Amino acid sequence: MKTIGVTLLLQGVLSLSFAQQNLVPYVHPLIGTEKMGHTYPGATVPFGSVQLSPDTDTLSYEFNGKYNGDVYRYCAGYKYEDKTIVGFSHTHFSGTGHSDLGDFLIMPTQGTLQLNPGTASDPKSGYRSAFSHANEVAEAGYYKVKLDDHNITAELTATQRVGLHRYTFPKSDQSHILLDLMAGIYNYDDKVVWTYVRVVNDTLVTGYRQTNGWARTRTVYFALSFSKPFKSYGQKNFDKPQVYRGFWRKFDQAHNFPEIAGKKIRMYFDFDTSEGEAIEVKMALSPVSQENALANMRAELPHWNFEQAKTRAQAAWNTELNKIQIDAAEPDKVNFYTAMYHAFINPTVYMDVNEQYKGLDQDVHQAKGTNYTTFSLWDTYRALHPFFNLMQPGRNNDMVASMMAHYNQSPLKMLPVWSHYANDNWCMSGYHSVSVLADAVIKGTYTGDPQAVLDACIATSNHRSYEGIGEYIDRGYIPATANGTSVSNTLEYAYDDWCIAQLAKKLNRADVYNTYLKRAENWRNVWDNSIGFMRPRLADGTFKKPFDVYATDGQGFIEGNSWNFSFFVPQNPTALVETMGGAKKFAARLDTLFSMHLPDKFFAETEDITREGIIGGYIHGNEPAHHIAYLYNWAGQPWRTQERIRQILRMQYKPTPDGLGGNDDCGQMSAWYMFSSMGFYPVAPGSAEYSLGSPLVKNAKLTLENGKTFTIETVNQSDKNVYVSKVLLNGMPLSQPMLNHADILKGGTLTFYMSAKPTKK
Template sequence: MTPTRRQMLAGTGLAALGGALPSCSWAESPAAAAPNLFVGTGGHGHTFPGASMPFGMVQLSPDTNTVGWDASSGYHQSDRSIMGFSHTHLSGTGVGDMLDVLVVPATGPLKLVPGPVENPDAGYRQRYSDEHAEPGYYRVRLENGVAAELTVTERTGLHRYLFPKGPGHILIDLAHIQQDKPDEPTRIDEASLAIDADGTLTGSRRVFRWAAGRRIHFAMMLSRKPTSILFFGDNDAPAPAGAKGVTGNHLKVALVFDDAGTAPIQIKTGISAIDVKGARDALAEAPGWGFDRARRHAARGWSKMLDGVKVSGGTADQRAIMASALYHCFIGPTLFTDRDGRAMGLDQQVHQLPEGERANSAYSCWDTYRALHPLLTLVQPEQAGLFVRDLIRQTAESPSGPPVWPLQGFETGCMIGTHSVSILAEAQAKGIRADYAAAWPAIRLRAFDPTSKGSDATLGRDYYQNLGYIPADKVWESVSRTQEYSHDDWAMAHIADAIGAKDDATALRKRSLNYRNVIDPSIGFARPKFADGSWWTPYDPIQLGHMPKPWWRDYTEANGWQATFLTQHDIYGLIGLFGGDQGFEAKLDALFTAPSTLPANAPPDIAGMVGQYVHGNEPDQHAPYLYAYCGAPHKTQAMVRRLLTEQYHAAPDGMAGNDDCGQMSAWFVLSALGFYPVDPVSTVYVFGSPLFDEADVKVGDGKRLRIRATGNGPASPYVQSVRWNGRPWTKNWITHAELIKGGTLEFAMGPQPSQFGTARQDRPPSFGQAPA
């Protein structure tokens, strides 16, 4: 059984180094703020503060811990000691992996184990101070006196270490790995380390973690030749004197410098998932020893990306949150292509990509189809196109069909549904060019053949097709599966229509209404239903399932309250199940005002609660916008503004839950601009309450979207009227096609609710139809 992710549980010298570098444009513009890379590094945000390029392969960052849920990114600010600096990290996920090629700069006796967080002195851990992070650059001063700096190219990590006077050493710990428990068994094999004739240190390992069996290869060069090199094999057994390498499972190598403090020691490390050659090739991105040159290049790359969305108004903290959120939206999906165009496919074969194309990893589809990918189609359409074409290739290559949660060439099958089809359908509907027909055979197999090979993410497809729902006494998380498979049917129907498979489209569109079969109108909740057609009794919407064991939960990271509003594509059908607008509005009111109580077996993801609404997790993040469909858009406006100001902070614990590869951040960015894609496939954005007075957004092809909110302020969250390019706009929504034309979207704001958007003809369409 594949589990869901929650079941796997400036010092003076440093300041001088950075002071001569040019400032970036976000610091120069009065309409922009510097991102705070520490947002999400505390609490349960699971982000990291280290250096990366936008969507790059290397994420060079400090690791403070490798054990437990809050070590998913390798860093948590509360740990207060650093193990070292590794080259790959996941951003905001609920499961840990990566942390490849740990580099530990040290002085004093050689220590080969990090020691526990509780006792840094027991190993090579170091307390730290003067920590600083900005896009593409990180620095810190370790307790042992080493001043550490990090920057990156796309495929190469660059280190610069200034040691105190005297000897020192640099440990490369290839046994460093994410763990659920400190004493769990070995999860690495086929590891090797070798020093080549030209002084390049190379290595490889295979890791059995989340992406079980993934491989990483590296090539490392140093600016200074070490005095000696000491290899260590399994159980930290020293290799013979003069050894040029070592093989095994848990390997390490120490690079010893008798005079470490005489000059800075620079390191550059290229990585590849294919072979050592690919890692060596990556080093060409960082010629010579130009650390500052690489840092400037990284800063320019980030400046260009972040300058695509500028805002003014709000508070200084809100502008910093906006910049930080945008930054986190551009970390991934991460590059997974070597410089020569080779990439590892989900079929575990090496593929040569067409020129100009890129393969990527860490598609957190269950999370990011909701807001991150819609945001990218708006502000980074070229990058969105690269992702779409990559997902089409991965769909065709994968033995499991449309990707669920692909990571480093493996389908993890994490979470439920195959929401990559929603990403593809949305892109097609928005005019992003790609060969969607190439993905259709694998998508159709998943849609209509319940016996086809898949993952636990698609369990219960036979019941879903034959009964119209998944029975709670047959398959775990049955209610959420029924609902989310319905959304996937809606997305697949769109793709089928687009490629001319009209009969398939009709069948899928009809089947996308299966979600109705797990909503009991008599009590107004999404409710577990058994194979004989009976409902779970006595029903309690606070509970996660009808059995005590967690793998028989009936909802995915949710309970009955949140799952009741999970539907995104048939809102008027959902409203009908509650007797119409008034009944549905009352049910939404109840969601946001119910006591925020949870059962003892609730996962930690259910966080950031307002009543029984959960902002810290994804299933009902669109729910605040549903008021717009039942004629009460002012309640959407008030709740969205409340969430923007209460659920996000410019602090390490500034996220209500895991950032989940940018989804939490993307919700903020879009909502702060004033709109949100309740159903991404529809290409419709529903208006909310813009947070800032002005926004300037690049939307591709040299066009700009300007958003103004006149009369805006903390006490004025309500939309009074809207104008689009100077003309009155009565609809409470707008299409993607309109926004990408560029122009000016102007909101008039006020302290009291208005009648804007309440007329039936002005409400958003759903299921491809206007409100009845």
């Protein structure tokens, strides 16, 4: 405790020594809300449990056994292209490629009560409203929009666990605030398992909702408070009639009846409003109980001062954003701080103010530290968690502890794969939590028992019945017959195994180290030297025919073709260069990747990205290629890395709603941006080395949690000067394009000398 006190004190001192800038204006939450970014524009605080944001559609999904692209579009609830808003719900993923959430949709309306959302083409057919981007403001921690059909201005802000709405009504004796308990993201007919609501008094409502969504067994509890007593309220149950309910007919359950339960419920609360009268609504969430939701509300937002709540939310953002102060062109600052914003809104805190949370075992637990959820690990192990190890080590420590708690609560005894809200949805491939854990231990972030971490990694990576692991252990690769993504799985397992080896090495566990270092070589087993590509292999050892190195579907890979995935040996680029025929051939091959013309038919089967998310055949919009541009460093052509990085930074990130070339993926795309724009990148998390690229910023000042400052500065920086002629660390030239994590932690200065011409040496 003493140590923490000192750290906080040091931070206090430091925040005095560096004047805090107002960086909130550089955050444009609308970036990524158009096309494929899948970000949301609403209000949240850093790593906030509540993400209060407008939903422009809540399509119902009738299961027909196949992929439904329309629903996929609404991963974040909001599409910039849309013309209507259905309402404001309290939970949203940022940048995912599959979805869930959208809990407790609230909508203010006026006039005749409507309890159906209506359609986008005819908003007046329901409670939704047309809106215009001209009347929309989206800031970090604040959102505002005019709801044209109801002549109501809606404003949103949030605390950690409470969403605060302010609705400014016209004069009306038919003003309503709706609570749609059927609405949700990626909705389908049976998704809402149960809803329970109790109207405690004329300003307080509590309840919960259980859903069977991407998270299979998920319950969110709430406490809802109004700044003004409603004059009446009611509900409609859209479910079919139920057995047993005879004796409930003693009540008029539709009007002013305070004990509501069922599967398909929409509620309304009625008010008289004068012209310009604002009614505020607080919605507090809890993973545990209504009582906890109410306690969260009382602890975090005991007042009705919207401006104060907004100011505090934005101050919280400013504190986070100031951890890196950059000097760069204005649009680059917008990109950079919006990237930081998107990187710092997930994982989310999953714990009440009393530190209770619901575990993977569906029982209530007391957290040690802060419990987090929403781990999109296939994405985020690459750069987001490494970024946290650098700029948020305290939180990353708690995230690792949360993943260990997940493991301990798992009847499968497995670390999370893609987990949210006390569930694993098992999305994507690999067991990349081991990368996050190893990286955190190796970089000194994790304060818990590292041996327990190693044990969890070993158990997870030996779960034979999961996704071909048994075959992988027995054969050194997964036969194509056993698994549809046998090659990418084998490659990813091999990398993860290398991480476990690094962790074992750190812990002096030679036996484990040797075992896993051997497993880390398994990438070689899916290398077909006759064609020079990674390729699916059959159980008899032969390679699968036919095979297409450009295609993704059915070729043994996930979200990538062999052209991209053949570069996926981040743990040993040197060996990969050798395998691919040496440095020259390797560099030429990279050139081809970045310059090829990928036919449209292959683009069509590449999920989650726009056409602009591709440079040649390099697919930045999906993650497997994120390290590739740095591989030139291993081919003796760092200048190529430098120009490619600058190219990607410019082409794939724009300060516009359609500015992201692919899903932000819970901050992974954003973390890539921040690292790369500062000139370095963690090619292989689990290693403490960063690979150098070409900084986009003029300079960046990193205020670390240990109290040190690390400064990145450039000489001769410009849009044309994308090449690095030399790099000094604290005045001493670096001989390799590498930077060690420990050197950053010590504090110091990294100086990039920029040039318009490559330095080929």
